[in-house]
Amino acid sequence: MSKFKVGTKLRYKGLNKDSNFFTAGKVYEVGYASGSGCYRITDNDKRQPAEAKHSASEDWLEEAFDVVPTYKVGDKVRVVTVRPHHIDITAGKTYSVARVFADGDIHIFDDVGDKNYIDSRDVEHVYSSNPAAQVDNIAAEYGVPKSTSKGGFKVGDRVTKASGGWREEGYEIKTIESDFLHLDDTNGGTVSYKDDGSFVAVAPPTATALRIEAGRYYKTRDGRKVGPMREWCDGIEHPWEDPEESNIWRNDGTSRWGDDLIAEWTEDPVAAAPKFKVGDxxxxxxxxxxxxxxxxxxxxxxxxxxxxxxxxxxxxxxxxxxxxxxxxxxxxxxxxxxxVTTPTTVADIVAKHSGKAIVALIEYGQPKPSSRPHVHANVDLATKEAERLADKHRGQEFGVYELVTTRKEAQIVYPFAWQNKAVQGQLISAIKQLRADTGLGLKTAKDAVEAWLAAVAA
Known part of the structure; x- marks a missing residue:
């Protein structure tokens, strides 16, 4: 029976045997093993065809190679050698494995909690030396994964960061060790993060899942309002953007680079304003x-x-x-x-607000402002809005109108009610009022009102 199994990783000691093929300190893999003790050693980096890979005997392997120990995420290891490039690592101290590389080397959580690279030759497995009676939790002592984390997550849950920055998006928890979550990176490896409260569970998709639509506003996990949404021209995985947020989202509101959207934004109800007020x-x-x-x-x-x-x-x-x-x-x-509404000019509209300028559609050279246009604080802001509208409504012209000054003369009040009605354009009401006041006939009263208006206008 072969001593070395297919897939066993071996590190070359550098004994000048077949040095054209092997490099001292490099890890190789057993690609073939026969029952008679012959093996084929594979250099995965060179990607050579099978016939070019080096064959060796069992005795030669034992002399020229060391078997690379295998670790898994969550294992306890003791550092036996500290090299000059090792920072925040203490010789003789026990650490947790955070990541395992293809060549057998590992990341450990160092003295300050960071993931630190270390060669597998510089560590050894740690097994408890305490009698079972002295161990409060034997499973924890021997590195058996916990069933739930500090944040209440369990193995198999899919989690993501609650907000901000790049993150593992919906990756599955493979193991839980101490305060760390070890997540499947979907590439055959594992990445580890501290369960510090920044993770949230990813719910499975439902029929009522959020769907982003153009022009609508949405709410982030931390309560902010974003929108209106518009299609992102370069979006494939993330087809939606909010220019003000400088962020992009998927169709379901999730995002790899920013805060997820959790619901459509709804405004608080506003009490209806009275229909009339004093002075109307x-x-x-x-x-x-x-x-x-x-x-x-x-x-x-x-x-x-x-x-x-x-x-x-x-x-x-x-x-x-x-x-x-x-x-x-x-x-x-x-x-x-x-x-009673009165005719409104552009100057009147602007004068009613604290701002200085409005944007109006121009047709045949004439401004046509809306009945209640937004009044901008300055011309620059109004100009930006005009540019946005022109880009959105191609072929239409928009102008910026600035309030420079206003003039208002006191209204003339005439001694008779029919005169005040006449100058306000209420001609029929003025004639009726004059007849009621004087008893004149219809034609006489009509002629009198028209004659008086002509005299005032002269």
């Missing part, structure tokens, strides 16, 4: 009480008045109540009124 111009559209029952009110239907006061007479019923200019007898509720 309103038109009376209905005579009724707050329940909708008809009552005769002083201010006629169609009349435009200013809200001068908000009352709390129906606050327990959840109904807003107002007093109008010139009518202290009745209270008016939202079902009695409609808001």
């Amino acid at each position: 111009l309103v038109r009376v559209v209905r005579h009724c009480n707050w329940r909708g029952d008809y009552i005769k009110m002083i201010t006629p239907i169609g009349a435009v008045r200013k809200i001068v006061k908000r009352t709390d007479q129906l606050v327990l019923s959840g109904v807003d109540t107002f007093i109008l200019d010139g009518d202290n007898t009745y209270i008016y509720t939202p079902i009695n009124l409609e808001l």
Whole structure:
């Protein structure tokens, strides 16, 4: 029976035997073993064809080679030789194996907890010398893997980093040793991390798993809002990006380089703003009480008045109540009124805000701002927004309009109500008011109002 098995790793001592093929200190592998004690030694680095690989006898192997000891992640080893390049490693001290390389050399967790490379010749296996009666946990003493970790993980769980930076993404826990998780790196090796609270379990995919969509906002594990999402032009594995975050994500919201997304972002509900406020111009559209029952009110239907006061007479019923200019007898509720809107210029829009500039669509040379445009703090910000809109809506023109100054003259108040209505454009209401005040006929009152307007405009 062959003494050396196929796959046994051997380190060449450097005895000048067949030195053209072997290198002192290098690890080789038994590639073939016959029952008569003949072996074929493989140099995996040279990748030579089978007939060129060196054959040797059992006696020659024992003389020229040392068998490389085999370790596995989690084994306890004692350092027997400290070399000049070894840092944070103490001779005679016992360490845990963090990683095993193909040639038999290993990484150990050194004196400061880092993974440190060491040659397999410089360590030896450690086995307990204590009597069984003196050992509180025999399994732990002899290096048998624990079933659960400090963080509650067990062998077979898939874990990932909770946030930030490059990480092992959903790798399976192969063994647990002390405070360390030994993860399968999917390449036949193992990588180890301290279970320091930064890992979270990866749940198996479900039918309700998160799916990223363009234009939507999402929430990270630490509660931040990211978005709106857009497709990343170079994305294959990670097809989504948020330019503000400088990060990219997969379709399910996970990412190799940044924080995973765990849910779609939902805004907190905002209380509805009152429909009317003090100072608004309103038109009376209905005579009724707050329940909708008809009552005769002083201010006629169609009349435009200013809200001068908000009352709390129906606050327990959840109904807003107002007093109008010139009518202290009745209270008016939202079902009695409609808001009177006035023409708005670009300057008016900008002047209502603390900002300085807006962006407006330009058609045939004329600006067409939205009814409530966003007012930017300065021209530079507005310019960036105009550039973004132009890139998104190719072929359309966008302009930046800056508030330079404003002018406002005091409104002229005329002595008669019909005159004030006439200059506000309420011609029919002005004629009716003049007839009610003077008793004039329709044509006479109409001519009088038009003549007065012509005189004012002259």
